[in-house]
Amino acid sequence: MNQKSSTKIRCVDLWKVFGSNPERVVDQWATFDQNITKTELLDKTGCVVGVRDASLNIAEGEIFVLMGLSGSGKSTLLRCVNRLYEPTYGKVFIDDQEVTSLSFQELRNLRSKKTGMVFQHFALLPHRRVIENVGYGLEIQGVGKAKRESKAMESLELVGLKGWEKSYPHELSGGMQQRVGLARALATDPEILLMDEAFSALDPLIRRQMQDEFINLIKVVKKTIVFVTHDLQEAMRLANRIAVMKFGAIQQIAAPSEIVLHPKTDYVAEFVQDLPKVKFVTAKDIMETPDKWMVKPEYSITEMTNKMDQEGIWYAFLVDKNQNIKGVVDYRMLTNGNGDKNLKAEKLISEFPNERSDTFLEKLVSLAAKSTIPIAVTDKQNRINGVISRERLLDTLST
Numbered sequence: 321m322n323q324k325s326s327t328k329i330r331c332v333d334l335w336k337v338f339g340s341n342p343e344r345v346v347d348q349w350a351t352f353d354q355n356i357t358k359t360e361l362l363d364k365t366g367c368v369v370g371v372r373d374a375s376l377n378i379a380e381g382e383i384f385v386l387m388g389l390s391g392s393g394k395s396t397l398l399r400c401v402n403r404l405y406e407p408t409y410g411k412v413f414i415d416d417q418e419v420t421s422l423s424f425q426e427l428r429n430l431r432s433k434k435t436g437m438v439f440q441h442f443a444l445l446p447h448r449r450v451i452e453n454v455g456y457g458l459e460i461q462g463v464g465k466a467k468r469e470s471k472a473m474e475s476l477e478l479v480g481l482k483g484w485e486k487s488y489p490h491e492l493s494g495g496m497q498q499r500v501g502l503a504r505a506l507a508t509d510p511e512i513l514l515m516d517e518a519f520s521a522l523d524p525l526i527r528r529q530m531q532d533e534f535i536n537l538i539k540v541v542k543k544t545i546v547f548v549t550h551d552l553q554e555a556m557r558l559a560n561r562i563a564v565m566k567f568g569a570i571q572q573i574a575a576p577s578e579i580v581l582h583p584k585t586d587y588v589a590e591f592v593q594d595l596p597k598v599k600f601v602t603a604k605d606i607m608e609t610p611d612k613w614m615v616k617p618e619y620s621i622t623e624m625t626n627k628m629d630q631e632g633i634w635y636a637f638l639v640d641k642n643q644n645i646k647g648v649v650d651y652r653m654l655t656n657g658n659g660d661k662n663l664k665a666e667k668l669i670s671e672f673p674n675e676r677s678d679t680f681l682e683k684l685v686s687l688a689a690k691s692t693i694p695i696a697v698t699d700k701q702n703r704i705n706g707v708i709s710r711e712r713l714l715d716t717l718s719t
């Protein structure tokens with residue numbers, strides 16, 4: 321995601337209720353028992369709630385994942401974005417355009433130019449060759465054959481299917497068919513990809529491979545993605561942010577590590593409880609601000625040990641005015657001296673664990689097992705961003 325990101329998709333107070341007179345359910349919802357079940361609601365109103373009062377902002381270039389159990393409303397919410405389902409209440413915006421107030425013609429235009437869809441079952445046309453399947457969206461747009469084919473070839477190349485353009489869908493494996501589906505969505509060069517369980521029909525191994533390729537692909541083509549999955553691991557791997565849904569409502573929207581570390585409801589907590597935290601939490605999620613851990617080159621030894629006494633720390637990083645770490649000082653070495661007033665070079669430890677902010681907990685733990693010195697977290701210019709002590713790591717692991 322870009323540093324300075326603008327909102328691409330916005331849903332405001334969105335509801336989708338299926339059944340007759342669905343507006344009534346929206347109007348009366350506040351008067352219902354808030355723990356009402358689907359079946360009770362159906363008995364009472366004859367309606368089914370697909371999406372309930374959902375509001376969200378998706379940033380340009382973001383991979384936004386909708387996650388939840390079967391029937392929680394993921395597909396319904398996704399389909400409301402380009403009005404494949406007509407929302408019962410609320411508004412949807414793409415860029416600054418209010419999708420929910422577009423005419424039929426404008427909507428068709430938006431769907432064919434701005435959004436592309438990828439589904440679980442690849443929905444390829446069986447009697448058309450791969451290249452014709454991929455060019456299908458362009459054909460609908462009225463693009464001529466030569467242009468269609470060159471665009472289709474480009475997007476086949478993007479998904480690694482160059483050489484298969486003349487094949488028929490049935491000649492391809494599931495994973496390859498899914499790539500064709502993706503290539504088809506990419507061929508019209510939409511700004512937004514709406515993906516519903518796109519990888520769910522694939523074998524676990526192929527699925528992971530597709531996820532990795534997809535992450536790389538998205539870095540190149542720069543799309544805004546709304547990705548539906550009921551698979552938490554997949555959500556954690558792909559998402560910049562995840563929305564967890566239950567019975568049509570959004571329970572929490574947060575970055576993957578935030579969901580694991582700070583689930584907002586019992587439902588979300590239960591969802592993530594079995595996840596291996598070490599694989600999803602990163603250094604930046606748990607690091608402390610570095611100030612407490614820093615001493616300056618101009619400090620005398622007494623000033624250094626005083627600060628370390630105050631902070632209750634055994635090690636400190638010697639940091640210059642550019643925020644670069646020059647080495648580590650050990651309280652015991654400093655106090656066990658021969659009355660030196662200033663730091664001697666031989667008392668500066670030059671080897672210490674040093675990681676970037678996106679290092680996973682798994683690696684941090686193994687580093688902490690090898691060194692008692694806290695882990696320094698630095699940026700590309702080698703400036704200190706944070707520090708992770710062993711205590712901090714143990715706290716994180718135990719909660």
Ligand SMILES: Nc1ncnc2c1ncn2[C@@H]1O[C@H](COP(=O)(O)OP(=O)(O)OP(=O)(O)O)[C@@H](O)[C@H]1O
Pocket residue numbers: 338339358368369370371388389390391392393394395396397550
């Ligand atoms: N066309 C429809 N007509 C009536 N009810 C529907 C329709 N589509 C969805 N629903 C209902 O809306 C609720 C949400 O369904 P939705 O398909 O969005 O769930 P989901 O989270 O995508 O589930 P899954 O993981 O099984 O795909 C469910 O109770 C479902 O039965």
Ligand SMILES: [Mg+2]
Pocket residue numbers: 394395396516
């Ligand atoms: Mg679904």
